[in-house]
Amino acid sequence: MRTTLRTVVVVLALVVACVFATAAYAADPLPSWNDGKAKQSIVAFVEKVTTPGSPDFVPVPERIAVFDNDGTLWCEQPMPVQVQFALDRVKALAPQHPEWKDKEPFASLMKGDVKTAFAGGERALMELFAVTHTGMTSEEFTQVVKEWIATAKHSTTGRRFLDMTYQPMLEVLSYLRANGFKTFIVSGGGIEFMRPWVEAAYGVPPEQVVGSSIKTKFEMRDGKPVIVRLPELNFVDDKAGKPIGIYEHIGRRPIAAFGNSTGDQQMLEYTHGGPGARFELLVLHDDAAREFAYGPARGLPDAKLGGAVTPALDELAKKSGWTVVSMKDDWKVVYPASTR
Amino acid sequence: MRTTLRTVVVVLALVVACVFATAAYAADPLPSWNDGKAKQSIVAFVEKVTTPGSPDFVPVPERIAVFDNDGTLWCEQPMPVQVQFALDRVKALAPQHPEWKDKEPFASLMKGDVKTAFAGGERALMELFAVTHTGMTSEEFTQVVKEWIATAKHSTTGRRFLDMTYQPMLEVLSYLRANGFKTFIVSGGGIEFMRPWVEAAYGVPPEQVVGSSIKTKFEMRDGKPVIVRLPELNFVDDKAGKPIGIYEHIGRRPIAAFGNSTGDQQMLEYTHGGPGARFELLVLHDDAAREFAYGPARGLPDAKLGGAVTPALDELAKKSGWTVVSMKDDWKVVYPASTR
Numbered sequence: 001m002r003t004t005l006r007t008v009v010v011v012l013a014l015v016v017a018c019v020f021a022t023a024a025y026a027a028d029p030l031p032s033w034n035d036g037k038a039k040q041s042i043v044a045f046v047e048k049v050t051t052p053g054s055p056d057f058v059p060v061p062e063r064i065a066v067f068d069n070d071g072t073l074w075c076e077q078p079m080p081v082q083v084q085f086a087l088d089r090v091k092a093l094a095p096q097h098p099e100w101k102d103k104e105p106f107a108s109l110m111k112g113d114v115k116t117a118f119a120g121g122e123r124a125l126m127e128l129f130a131v132t133h134t135g136m137t138s139e140e141f142t143q144v145v146k147e148w149i150a151t152a153k154h155s156t157t158g159r160r161f162l163d164m165t166y167q168p169m170l171e172v173l174s175y176l177r178a179n180g181f182k183t184f185i186v187s188g189g190g191i192e193f194m195r196p197w198v199e200a201a202y203g204v205p206p207e208q209v210v211g212s213s214i215k216t217k218f219e220m221r222d223g224k225p226v227i228v229r230l231p232e233l234n235f236v237d238d239k240a241g242k243p244i245g246i247y248e249h250i251g252r253r254p255i256a257a258f259g260n261s262t263g264d265q266q267m268l269e270y271t272h273g274g275p276g277a278r279f280e281l282l283v284l285h286d287d288a289a290r291e292f293a294y295g296p297a298r299g300l301p302d303a304k305l306g307g308a309v310t311p312a313l314d315e316l317a318k319k320s321g322w323t324v325v326s327m328k329d330d331w332k333v334v335y336p337a338s339t340r
Numbered sequence: 341m342r343t344t345l346r347t348v349v350v351v352l353a354l355v356v357a358c359v360f361a362t363a364a365y366a367a368d369p370l371p372s373w374n375d376g377k378a379k380q381s382i383v384a385f386v387e388k389v390t391t392p393g394s395p396d397f398v399p400v401p402e403r404i405a406v407f408d409n410d411g412t413l414w415c416e417q418p419m420p421v422q423v424q425f426a427l428d429r430v431k432a433l434a435p436q437h438p439e440w441k442d443k444e445p446f447a448s449l450m451k452g453d454v455k456t457a458f459a460g461g462e463r464a465l466m467e468l469f470a471v472t473h474t475g476m477t478s479e480e481f482t483q484v485v486k487e488w489i490a491t492a493k494h495s496t497t498g499r500r501f502l503d504m505t506y507q508p509m510l511e512v513l514s515y516l517r518a519n520g521f522k523t524f525i526v527s528g529g530g531i532e533f534m535r536p537w538v539e540a541a542y543g544v545p546p547e548q549v550v551g552s553s554i555k556t557k558f559e560m561r562d563g564k565p566v567i568v569r570l571p572e573l574n575f576v577d578d579k580a581g582k583p584i585g586i587y588e589h590i591g592r593r594p595i596a597a598f599g600n601s602t603g604d605q606q607m608l609e610y611t612h613g614g615p616g617a618r619f620e621l622l623v624l625h626d627d628a629a630r631e632f633a634y635g636p637a638r639g640l641p642d643a644k645l646g647g648a649v650t651p652a653l654d655e656l657a658k659k660s661g662w663t664v665v666s667m668k669d670d671w672k673v674v675y676p677a678s679t680r
Contacts, residue, residue: 206592216587218581225606243565270567
């Protein structure tokens with residue numbers, strides 16, 4: 001009896017879900033995109049690989065799509081959000097570290113002088129990451145990130161970072177998933193910095209996140225088994241590291257890849273190099289009014305921190321048939337209207 | 341019109357799927373398990389975490405279950421299948437390597453003298469893995485594994501290795517998935533040795549496989565972007581490596597873990613250490629008639645290659661409330677009746 005009732009409820013729920021899904025499908029799946037080549041290229045690809053009998057049909061398990069995060073799914077200017085997190089952590093931890101007053105990069109960071117702080121190059125950056133991202137258990141770090149991201153705001157827009165994801169890209173993620181794709185994030189950012197919030201922000205579960213990582217160790221702490229984060233780099237998921245990260249974590253070559261910078265080039269090339277239908281897209285940040293304008297491609301100014309489309313990458317995209325999205329021309333809106 | 345037809349077809353398919361799923365659920369989900377404590381403990385756990393309103397209810401995204409492979413999901417005696425693969429590859433490659441006749445461990449391996457070959461310890465094993473698992477692209481290696489596993493047979497049973505998966509464990513995998521779990525393999529075996537066949541064998545997609553790995557590099561080969569496998573160890577997914585592998589690949593602490601040896605201890609401890617309802621299980625190989633009997637726990641003889649339940653692990657399981665499965669007493673059958 002209980003089983004029969006459960007069946008009825010499940011079937012009804014599925015019917016309702018189906019009707020809604022079909023209604024959404026019948027409507028425009030990408031309402032924040034202006035009609036144009038970019039939008040058409042996305043829709044044409046999805047229809048091609050999902051139409052049974054089409055020579056380009058791809059079975060569901062092989063519908064793997066990978067997305068860069070910073071600058072592709074959310075804003076990374078004037079600095080990547082994770083760098084802002086590290087700076088805020090330095091301020092929060094400073095009272096416990098009186099010695100930082102005389103120690104770089106911390107002394108400059110606490111004065112707000114990011115330029116001097118980062119003059120120390122990679123070593124300064126690694127020191128910053130070591131004190132803000134390591135020396136604690138995985139669960140402690142997750143908690144710190146969760147608390148910070150819930151309220152942290154962008155320095156010039158005053159919006160929460162979580163409200164500066166790109167609405168048109170959120171629609172692409174949903175559209176692909178509605179068509180049987182598994183969506184992964186493949187970012188140069190820290191894998192454990194992203195996992196606590198990407199499920200709510202993008203609908204991507206933690207196990208579908210690939211990113212840079214530090215070394216960790218397993219130990220018993222007060223009789224409790226924990227993972228401890230060590231101040232040592234494990235993997236850099238950027239440039240040629242991205243295909244490696246994809247191979248390690250996903251184990252299949254994606255059929256669609258989305259990026260915005262030279263850090264994504266190899267991921268797009270790797271995706272492009274497989275057999276059958278393929279799709280690659282670059283977001284060009286040419287919208288100074290609604291977001292930021294930086295390149296240096298197409299006469300845009302150079303980005304200070306974070307990557308972008310360069311003239312060489314722009315040329316490669318053209319030669320390879322990759323879609324280059326103009327934020328200014330292709331997107332009706334940039335950020336989601338609703339506050340999460 | 342087309343959309344309406346599609347809706348009807350999809351809804352009908354879902355209804356049919358549901359009815360079948362419910363029928364299967366109403367029937368015994370673990371028909372190859374004898375009634376007893378082991379079977380009851382699995383069913384009790386699943387019902388507890390999936391019953392809405394239960395204090396132990398776990399939301400679907402957090403229903404993560406991890407399974408060791410060798411000795412937990414398929415037979416690993418008299419040697420792990422991947423070692424047999426390496427031995428067969430040495431034989432297949434020997435004609436291209438006349439120098440192996442005078443070089444260990446190859447000289448002994450070609451004479452079938454495994455004992456002398458492995459007398460060289462870890463170095464001999466690494467040399468064996470280097471020549472059989474590396475120096476080619478990822479796609480070439482996948483192809484080699486696929487071709488080998490399709491026909492390779494066990495030395496004493498004469499069955500294909502693919503037909504020596506454990507039917508009762510296949511039922512556990514299906515039962516968990518039918519209850520909203522995501523099932524992962526977390527094995528000391530090579531991640532890329534498993535990925536080509538685990539989807540067909542266990543229903544686990546490549547992206548849900550965690551394993552030991554070698555280093556790789558991304559390069560353009562004849563204008564084609566490829567991943568090249570290097571003769572250098574990257575990660576050993578065994579013992580304390582298993583929780584690390586889980587953290588890196590999954591990013592959540594599992595709520596259920598299945599193993600059969602000391603190599604799985606830390607994975608089971610890590611799973612056990614989280615809050616809320618937890619489930620851990622060890623397969624004890626005590627069935628000399630239908631499989632193999634080895635331990636050294638409970639008076640069973642020691643295993644030569646591959647891990648097992650030791651007296652200390654047996655004791656830990658008892659103390660921690662983990663389920664220990666007796667293959668002899670708890671399983672009606674060991675291998676699937678049908679040939680795949």
